[in-house]
Amino acid sequence: MPERDARERAGDFSEVGLGYSEEQAREEAERCLQCRNPTCIEGCPVNIDIKAFIAAVQRGDWADGVSLLKERNPLPAVCGRVCPQEDQCEVACVLAKKGEPVAIGRLERFLGDFDLACDARHRCVAVPGEPTGKRVAVVGSGPAGLACAGELARLGHAVTIFESLHEPGGVLVYGIPEFRLPKSIVAEEIDALRGFGVEIVTDAVIGATHTLGELREELGYDAVFLGNGAGLPVFLGIPGENFNGVYSANEFLTRVNLMRAYEFPRADTPVWRGRKVAVIGGGNVAMDSARTALRLGAEDVFLVYRRTEDEMPARREEVHHAREEGVRFEMLCSPVEVLGQDGWVTGLVAQRMELGEPDESGRRAPVCIMGSEFTVDCDTVVVAVGTRANPLLSATAPDLGLTGRGYVETDEDGATSIPGVYAGGDCVTGSATVILAMGAGVRAARAMDGWLTGA
């Protein structure tokens, strides 16, 4: 798939990958062997019929390809861009063993984009089912909520999404940067959902504006889906972490993505534009933060990660893009203190690590090397070491069963301890992927349908 030149793209927020042309898509699809027993499908968390949609691309029947995709995944243009295909469908492709798997994700993106380029009448959207007369509230408009709402509407239920921010999309709009997922794509998908009859109420914080109980008792919703994510940022708890210039990745990315701080002062929200930026963490959010810092004009951006590149949870493509654009990688070191002067960050003290025995995650655990502390200068630190459960909703829902870590406890279908209340996505699993959240949303929608209709 063609990409923009690393030096050019590191200077702006436009998308990195340019997508396939029709010829390129067919050429890539031709590589698919159409296996009798396709293993790729098992690799997909929502079991998209990959073999069939690629066959449609081989035939040049884009519309059929889109409808096959949408049977399982309501947002292919999004997932084609942000799914970790190399760990899911593509790793399971038989061609992967021989070298290069079929670029399933890129083909998915191609079809998703084809669909979005169609005018609304020709879009591939499921037909809303016969109205059931049931009303469902969906809390949160991120991937889990959007997928759940779409499926519920398809099944004929009247759906209202409650979003706490001023714009719907959840992590798709505040977290994932424009250069990886253009906001116009998310907006199109959300418009399509509205066209489908789904109502979206922004500025509504469940747990504050309404409680979970009130949604059912006062507002009369027959069922509720919780897809409110894992919102609270985790900090390291090291000295100096509250100096000016230390950001959580959530704040840094929200300022830039949702609030468009990169357009300041045309947009009103500012962001501190550091010259030398340390990003702590090794996941996709760390890559997004580092690449965002470069685009804000930083001269030097380096990633501090306590294991090695092999253990990094980030997608390989993102690591590759980050490196191409000039992000430096400081592997095997762990921050122990943020240094500052007059309230502002001036540096970071880190300690060298080495890899020891495998821990419970199966990855070799980092062990600190005593006396190996070193100092690096920086004027900005972005902490991207994960998130935890936000207690805002659960604090006002005493009957909602939680895990020890504050996540919502559910069964396989997403049913919570409260009858009629379902949950899915990061608020259940802790931070995970867009596709897992969407899968959980769809699964819960089907279970809710059963509960609502007594099936």
Place this chain on the structure above:
Amino acid sequence: MFRILHTRQLSDAVFEMGVEAPTIARKVRAGQFLMLRVGAGGERIPLTFSDWSAEEGWVRFIFMRVGKTTHALSHMAPGDSLADLVGPLGNPTHAGGLGRVAVVGGGVGAAVAYPVARAMVEAGDDVTAILGARNAGLLVLEDEFRAMGVKLEVVTDDGSAGRKALVTAPLKELCEAGAIDHAFAVGPAIMMRFCADTTAEFGVPTTVSLNPIMVDGTGMCGSCRVTVGGKTRFGCVDGPDFDGHAVDFAELMSRQRIYAEEERVSAAAYEEECTCRPKE
């Protein structure tokens, strides 16, 4: 969209605004705050509720015109609409069972002190209010406090209204007289710090209502983190009220100034394009 029902200029730079928000109005309790956004491209700013009516479906807040957003806000009139209003956020201020309480409001902080004092009176606490400002022009809600019928002490830095003193002077006298069991202070960070220092000497428990910079106001960003008793807390979901004797005020004040330069740039750009008054 949230329709503006009422605006009132309280002084040169201080304004009151009432907005139609029936859902929020039903739930507000004293000490809680809202996040608002004036329009597209606008920033989200936190402001504390100064008054509300569940029956009539409105909420009010008071703001001082300092940067671009509050400037733009000050030019809006009844019939205009705000793009976004979110709330009520944060924990309500604890009222009831406090005994004799000094409620201190400095500057626009009076707007927060007012509903807090009212809630405390309703909960049976014995309230003495101390209102302070740099000068008479910046003193707000004095009449409302008088109408509440609580003991009231007004002070200004220059003596243009009430007594010429800082809020800490009457606060200290109350402490010395053993006349209060609790203090609540809201206003500029430096004032809250001096209030906490004053009461600490007498061991009078003191609650402060903090106003750190926020983005979402729901715990998501961590911009509002403050150190309280050596621990990092989030102003939005853990606060806004904290134990004044445990707050690291120096850090709070430093963090409040992060965007001082950007705020200046933004306000200057707005001044350029703003047509509300003739250019000098």
